[in-house]
Amino acid sequence: MVPRSRGRRAGRHRARQSDPGRRHTADDRRLRRSGSVHRSRRQPERKNRNFEYDAFDDRYATFLLDEVLRRVDEIAPTIDDPASRGLCGGSSGGNGSVTAAWHRPDAFRKVIALVSSFAQIPGGNPYPRLLATTPRKPLRIFLQESHRDLGWDEAEYNWLAENLRTAAALAEAAYDFRLVLGEGAHTGNHGGVLLPDALRWLWRD
Structure with a gap:
């Protein structure tokens, strides 16, 4: 026993x-x-979605046009008018939507980007520089960001700061855009509440 x-x-x-x-x-x-926790906060772990959505190139737009929309059109034909097409995404899907429209404004001209991950675009956020040096594109962009997004008080990998820099560059380049700031962290809660108004704002004419 x-x-x-x-x-x-x-x-x-x-x-x-x-x-x-x-x-x-x-x-x-x-x-x-x-100190490993601090380092991991400053340098997020790379995942496959980072290469698919965060890359600053036209691969995501090409995938949407050549594979997704082609299949959708076989079932329910869409309007072949870039001014009638919009993209919406959150986190990496937010900046991925902006990048797709940036590279293919002939196909997509309206964007809803929620708590976007501009901070983890490989090579850094290119939009402040590009918006200042590239002729204005026919885009209408709705941005939503949270005050306590990832790294909000960090010098690097600061989601809040990069969203604000992108919004400032859009304003300085006289784009048709809207920025809504709210409380909360890196979640879709606020963006989900704003979605109906965002859609009405994008298609207001």
């Missing part, structure tokens, strides 16, 4: 081993002491 005190210790040991929350808490403490 196992002594009562030893059995209790063994039970507590088994509980600690089987409780993932305890392990994660301990791991978080070790990471904070080593």
